[in-house]
Amino acid sequence: MKVMAQMSMVMNLDKCIGCHTCSVTCKQAWTNRSGMEYVWFNNVETRPGLGYPRTYQDQDRWKGGWKLTKRGKLTLRAGGRWRKLATIFSNPLMPNIHDYYEPWTYEYDMLLSAPQGKHTPVAKPKSLLTGDDMAIKWSANWDDDLGGSTETMQDDPVLKHMSEHVATELEKTFMFYLPRICEHCLNPACVASCPSGAMYKRAEDGIVLVDQDKCRGWRMCVTGCPYKKVYFNHKTGKAEKCTLCYPRIEVGLPTVCSETCVGRLRYLGLVLYDADRVGEVAATPDETDLYAAQRSMLLDPHDPEVIAAARRDGIPEDWIQAAQRSPIWRLISDFEVALPLHPEYRTLPMVWYIPPLSPVVDVVASSGNDAEDGRTLFSAISQLRIPLQYLAELFTAGDTRPVEKVLRRLAAMRSAMREVNLGRDLPEDVAGAVGMTGDQIREMYRLLAIAKYEERYVIPTAHTEIAAELDEMACSLDYEGGPGMGGGGPFGTASGAPTPVAVENFHALASRQTADHPSTPGRVNLLNWDGNGTPEGLFPPGHHPEAHDGGTPGSSAPGSETGPDKPPAGD
Amino acid sequence: MAVSTWQVLVFGVLPYVSFALFVLGLIWRYRYDKFGWTTRSSELHERRLLRLGSPLFHFGLIFVILGHVVGLVIPKSWTGAFGITAEMYHIGATVMGTIAGVAALTGLGILIYRRRTTGAVFRATTRNDKLMYVVLAGVILAGMYATIRHQVFGGSHGYDYRETVGPWFRSLWMLDPDLTLIQDVPVAFTIHIVIASILFGLWPFTRLVHAFSAPVTYTMRPYVVYRSRDEHRGSRVQRRGWEGP
Secondary structure, eight states: OOEEEEEEEEEEGGGOOOOOHHHHHHIIIIIOSTTOTTOOSSEEEEESSOTTTTTTTOHHHHOOSEEEOTTSOEEETTOOHHHHHHTTTSOTTSOOHHHHOOOEEEOTHHHHHSOOOSSOOOOOEEETTTOSBOOOOOOTTTTGGGTTHHHHGGGOHHHHHSSSOOHHHHHHHOOEEEEEOOOOOSSOHHHHHOTTSOEEEETTTOOEEEOTTTOOOOOHHHHHOTTOOEEEETTTTEEEEOOTTHHHHTTTOOOHHHHTOTTOOEEEEEEEEEGGGHHHHHTOSSGGGHHHHHHHHEEOTTOHHHHHHHHHTTOOHHHHHHHHTOHHHIIIIISOOOEESOGGGOSOOOEEEEOOOHHHHHHHHHTTSOTTOHHHHHHHHHHOHHHHHHHHHHHSTTOHHHHHHHHHHHHHHHHHHHHHHTTOOOOHHHHHHTTOOHHHHHHHHIIIIIOOHHHHBOOOOOOOOSHHHHHHHHHHTTSTTSTTOOOSBTTBTTOSSOOOHHHHHHHHHHHHHHOSSSSOSSSOOTTTOOSOSOOTTTSOOOSOHHHHHTTOTTSSOTTOSOOTTSOOTTO | OOOOHHHIIIIIIHHHHHHHHHHHHHHHHHHHOSTTOSOOOOTTTOOHHHHHHHHHHHHHHHHHHHHHHHHHHSOHHHHHHTTOOHHHHHHHHHHHHHHHHHHHHHHHHHHHHHHHHSHHHHHTOOHHHHHHHHHHHHHHHHHHHHIIIIIISSOSSOOOTTTTHHHHHHHHHTTOOOGGGTTTOOHHHHHHHHHHHHHHHHGGGSGGGGGGGOOGGGGTSOSSOEEOTTTTOSSSOOOOGGGOO
């Protein structure tokens, strides 16, 4: 057993109202740059729908993820190493910009600068790629709320995969939102596809990143990722992707999408898993067994054996504790309500979802029945085959049993907690009918419905107690102006290794808070300069006579001709 | 006939200048611009023409380069020792070289046409790119012209560059360039050599650097790469705490 930690996310789809706040804040934070106009590290799709990029789930076409060979060996669906190298000059499986959408802006300036005329000026849409006029035909959420879906919905790859003729029936009854980020998979196909070795999975927390200095823009990762969550920056020619906001995660803050989620539906936390079993689990023969197989490789953080192994494998104590308190572990393994997105891609994704009960509730309520009643809900769940099967295609490779079990648990919680709200006892028989106890129902209710900030996000900070870090900490005292006051390198100020950013920030902030004058005296760090004052050395010397003449005040009256540029005559 | 000044400059000085630029430029670029080390693929914008032009150009060029290596580096006596006569060599090299050259040139034509006519791709083309295209197309055109003029239509044996250009090229590496070998080379070859020298000098400063990141190690590494965040933190060399500053 090799224990590794994985920072993971669970999203409770029942609470998603499709407001796109996560997408917008993510875009503002990470992809609000040229070259990335079309990119949404976080997007929210209406299901059923085509998704972003369009029909990305159709792996017969895009060939993302892994598949098993006839002999049961795991291999990249788009072809192995040699095939990648052979198609490196032109990758036939890469989505085109029109499979995403052509990004645009509006000619806003025209509203102000148009000459006076008969008609009100309009701001025409302009392509951000060519600068020409363009007709807007698609976007990242064009079929939002099933808009126009009578035209497009039949192309939904998930619907196509379902056996029943359900499209029109489905539209009447059923719709939900699916927010998506990078899955930070345990067996990432994008990493495996990268010819340069620029993509990697961080050993500490499992976050999948692109080394921008090593990326050579071969574009194979875009093909490799079945979720199409690696994007090509057409300006820099490099791949970019969701970073799980690692600079925030490292200091214990939730990701931007989680922090700003209006519905508070996202959970962040660690899980421990057995890295030795990745290959074996990903090669599980039957697709429908992948969900159970992936769960089996997650390790119980309360098991003494696991704890001992985790310590042996160098996982810090506070990370083990964080794994024990992790909402992810509780939702996946204690309550068993979270499911992986498309486990059949065999990448072992680590952003999981609690499937929505709301479509069922809506149907029951609109039929005039009591949508809070456990028995009514249970029978509705088993009768509403269409939503059930659709959810199963998304989360369990088509097996409806795990989805049905989750929905029954959510329904049980709903009806049991209504009893509690009405002042009655929690009905143990309802809890028992879904294999839970009353206490478990209460705990699940607390985590899902009350959803306290500190219970949703259990994020251990990056550990500073390892040796390489200790080095920086110890030496930092010796920096010039540091508490150790060792001062400069052997060749005076500014020689030797650069001052750690943390030390620089510390002093800048300290001096700003304690100084009488704004800004930092002496050396100027532009990143810390607050725009006030004129710190020494920042601006070229002005025409201040005193500044140049130093010790001889009065020798040069203002306006006299004895500046440094003009030496006194006779010198 | 004595070697003239311009011949000294073209065959004795220019190759060294461009080679120095080539090597030092690559080192400099790799050290200071790893982020820019890419060819900025435009496949996202346009796929159909690229699918046709890019493999045609690249594979054609790979064979052209292999042909140059064989022609310039391997002495005539070595191939002769394997029983390859001058005629066999001439016909083989001319046929294969022409096919590869036409493929590369056609591919390049498609790619340049695509770059000019696809709006988004043209917008992404820098002046640096345009200069590079001119020089690159110039090298290939001059080489093609020399091949057709002297090898295809130049009599039964063509021009035997393996007696002149090849030994001269090898003498460059001995740091003892023998300019008498090359002073009578046809003009077409001279032009090809001059533009090629310029191309090598420009190489490190254009998108052509991507040729040096051909991902050969991909075939040998495990699929999934794990990396520790501590390995690559900051610019400092990691030392143990007790080893002093």
